[in-house]
Amino acid sequence: MDIALTSVTKRFSGGVTALDRVSFTVTPGMFGLLGPNGAGKTTLMRILSTLLEPDQGSVAFGEIDLREDPQAVRRLIGYLPQELGFYRQLTGPEYLDLVAGMKGLSAREARPETARLLEQVNLAHQRKKRIGEYSGGMRRRLGIAQALLGDPQVIIVDEPTAGLDPEERLRFRNLLADLSAQRTILLSTHIVADVETTCERLAVLNRGHLLYAGPTEQLLEQADGQVWQLDLDAREFERVRHTLQIVSARRSGPDVSLRVIAGENPFGGAVRTEPTLEDGYLCLMQSAGAAIASAQEVGA
Amino acid sequence: MRLTFAALSCGYGRTPVLTDLSFTLRRGLWLITGPNGSGKSTLMRCAVGLLPPIAGRLLWDGADAYRLAERYRWHLGYAPQETGGSPDMPVRAYLHYLAALKGILPARRAARVNEVITIASLTEVADRPVPDLSGGLQQRMGLAQALLNDPDLLLLDEPAVSLDPEERVRFRQLLLDLSADRIVLTATNLPDELDGMASGIIRLSSGRAILTEA
Numbered sequence: 001m002d003i004a005l006t007s008v009t010k011r012f013s014g015g016v017t018a019l020d021r022v023s024f025t026v027t028p029g030m031f032g033l034l035g036p037n038g039a040g041k042t043t044l045m046r047i048l049s050t051l052l053e054p055d056q057g058s059v060a061f062g063e064i065d066l067r068e069d070p071q072a073v074r075r076l077i078g079y080l081p082q083e084l085g086f087y088r089q090l091t092g093p094e095y096l097d098l099v100a101g102m103k104g105l106s107a108r109e110a111r112p113e114t115a116r117l118l119e120q121v122n123l124a125h126q127r128k129k130r131i132g133e134y135s136g137g138m139r140r141r142l143g144i145a146q147a148l149l150g151d152p153q154v155i156i157v158d159e160p161t162a163g164l165d166p167e168e169r170l171r172f173r174n175l176l177a178d179l180s181a182q183r184t185i186l187l188s189t190h191i192v193a194d195v196e197t198t199c200e201r202l203a204v205l206n207r208g209h210l211l212y213a214g215p216t217e218q219l220l221e222q223a224d225g226q227v228w229q230l231d232l233d234a235r236e237f238e239r240v241r242h243t244l245q246i247v248s249a250r251r252s253g254p255d256v257s258l259r260v261i262a263g264e265n266p267f268g269g270a271v272r273t274e275p276t277l278e279d280g281y282l283c284l285m286q287s288a289g290a291a292i293a294s295a296q297e298v299g300a
Numbered sequence: 301m302r303l304t305f306a307a308l309s310c311g312y313g314r315t316p317v318l319t320d321l322s323f324t325l326r327r328g329l330w331l332i333t334g335p336n337g338s339g340k341s342t343l344m345r346c347a348v349g350l351l352p353p354i355a356g357r358l359l360w361d362g363a364d365a366y367r368l369a370e371r372y373r374w375h376l377g378y379a380p381q382e383t384g385g386s387p388d389m390p391v392r393a394y395l396h397y398l399a400a401l402k403g404i405l406p407a408r409r410a411a412r413v414n415e416v417i418t419i420a421s422l423t424e425v426a427d428r429p430v431p432d433l434s435g436g437l438q439q440r441m442g443l444a445q446a447l448l449n450d451p452d453l454l455l456l457d458e459p460a461v462s463l464d465p466e467e468r469v470r471f472r473q474l475l476l477d478l479s480a481d482r483i484v485l486t487a488t489n490l491p492d493e494l495d496g497m498a499s500g501i502i503r504l505s506s507g508r509a510i511l512t513e514a
Contacts, residue, residue: 036464037436135336162461165336165489191490192465247469249476250496251328281465 001062001076001153001184002027003048008057010043017208018043021057024203024213030180032195032202032216033188034281039205041188042082045156048186049079061154074103077154078147082162084139088132092123092142095131099146110149117145121175137168144175155185161194173198196277204281206288222283223261223275230258230270240267245286247279261286301361301375301452302326303347303483305509308356310346316354316507317342323511328499329479333491338504340487341381344457347485348378360453374403377451379442381458386430391422391441394430398445412448420444421470435462447478454478456486460493472497 003026010019018040035041046052048059050070059066066073087095093114100110118124121141126134134142140160147155157176161169176185177198189195195202196216204212204219212219227247232240237256244266247259259273260266261282275283304324311317317339332340345351346358349365349372358365365372387394395413404412417426420440425433433441439462446454460471476497478484488494495501500513 034465036466037434037462137336163336163489165338166333166491167335169489190462190464190468193492246473248472248496251476251480278465278469282469285466 002060003154003184003186004060005044006058006060008044008047008054008059010040010047010052010054019047019054019205020208022205022208022210023057024210026184026186026203027201028180028184029201030176030185030187030199032199033186033205034190034192034195034202035205035211036285038207040208041205042158044205045079045081045158045186045188048154048156049077050074051079075150076152077156078149078152080143080147080155080157080160082158084143084146086131086134086139086142088130090131091128092118092131092145093127095142096145096149100149103150105150113149113151114145117148120148121145122171136163137165140164140168140172144172148179153183155179155183157185158188159190160187161189161191169194192276192278192281204284206285209288211284211288216277219280219284220275220277221280222287223279225272226261226263226283227273227275227279228260228262228266228270229273230260230266231255232258245282247282301483302359303365303453303485304359304362306357306359308346308358309354310342310351311339311354312342312351314354318346318504318509319507320356321509322356323502323509325483325485326499327479327481327483329475329484329486329494329497331491331494331498331501332485332487332504333489333501334504336489339507340504341457343502343504343509344378344380344455344485344487347453348376348455349373374449375452376455377446377449377453378455379439379446379457379459381461386433386438386441388429388431390427390429391433391444392417392426394441395444395448399448402449404448412450416444416447419447419474436464436467439463440467443474452482454482454484456484458487458489460488460490468493 006023007021008019009021011017033041047054050073061073061076064072096114097110121144123141160172164172173194199216201215203210233255245261247261249256249258261279302324305321308321309316309319332343334340352366360368360372392413396409399409399413417423420443422440422444425437443459460468463471475484491501498514500511502509502511
């Protein structure tokens with residue numbers, strides 16, 4: 001199912017424009033959402049989850065208009081927020097029964113589904129444990145289970161891997177990838193590598209504006225020909241480091257190996273290298289920052 | 301500067317969470333990684349001086365850190381995962397207050413507070429109340445306070461968890477800087493982001509620690 005956003009705008013009291021005429025389409029499969037803190041990502045996800053109303057613009061889930069029939073949209077979506085308030089005294093199955101009730105499922109409908117979901121997120125063997133005794137990873141998985149109740153066509157996930165260890169993170173990523181075969185999953189995260197490995201398409205927000213929406217591959221191209229590999233000795237590195245935009249660096253003995261973003265070959269001695277999504281993202285943000293700066297100069 | 305775990309076991313009560321740790325850390329960046337519940341925070345607490353070893357010793361330049369007590373802590377900066385309640389004070393004033401608690405001489409306080417504000421890129425928000433800061437800024441605030449005494453040993457527990465992609469790139473550069481002339485020990489769930497820069501990785505599993513040096 002496609003989710004089409006058209007000129008979505010949201011202002012908060014105090015004059016903060018969290019989203020400014022944002023238009024793009026979230027396509028089926030895994031769709032990434034990137035942007036700095038304060039870009040408007042969470043506001044966007046809360047609008048899609050019917051928790052906030054946009055001031056202007058429209059959102060359509062397939063044929064359904066969000067404003068005309070929010071109840072129909074609620075039946076379509078599952079939302080996993082960054083922080084989920086849990087009842088610490090409940091067990092996993094009890095919590096899922098409660099959420100099923102809130103989603104309007106009858107107990108008879110819910111029973112087999114909660115059992116299946118607990119199996120799917122690998123919590124079936126912990127059914128007697130209270131949520132208060134869960135690890136961070138178990139809470140995350142229970143969060144996904146509640147988002148999946150009612151078999152939603154759309155799943156919205158905010159920063160899912162914070163607090164997960166590397167193995168849990170991989171398992172979680174694979175679970176989302178499995179689910180995305182027949183659904184639309186919107187994944188918001190700060191871990192660019194997670195978007196690179198799982199999402200075919202993505203959107204980038206900055207200060208409430210859409211900077212990019214399209215194939216992941218194409219964002220990499222933003223950095224084409226601008227990423228360089230370069231080895232410097234420690235003294236030279238200290239001298240020039242603040243003149244370079246360094247993506248990563250490693251010390252190896254007396255030398256420092258750098259990955260640098262630059263329009264031209266820095267010092268002539270660097271070797272051009274393939275960009276990653278992180279490089280593409282940085283180049284995009286950089287050109288956006290330059291655009292904002294020059295607009296401010298014009299304004300001043 | 302040298303931090304040695306000498307046949308050290310640590311944990312709560314008499315039950316060790318980690319057993320028989322033996323390795324020495326020198327200048328550079330060191331990562332601690334392992335599954336949730338494997339003892340990352342326990343190891344940090346022991347290194348910070350909050351959790352005395354059940355067996356073995358923690359040595360700073362060859363002397364028992366738990367006997368050095370105050371003289372060990374003076375070398376140390378610690379940014380825990382959660383900084384706990386943040387007071388309704390502007391960033392700069394709060395750092396001043398912490399500098400006083402850390403025993404930094406009044407004559408040096410203002411200058412040092414300005415330095416850590418610059419290092420942690422907090423200049424633009426230095427006059428904003430701490431509770432108003434975003435997660436990423438709170439985390440940089442945690443780093444700034446850990447740097448107040450210019451520590452030889454910097455301990456960071458999941459320091460990048462709330463940082464956005466650009467902040468993460470800047471943070472990597474900052475770690476490279478900071479680890480050039482001190483020991484930086486960082487617990488992380490995302491070791492692949494930093495392993496290229498690290499002098500070594502301590503992997504925890506089933507109560508044991510294995511150090512792989514780069």
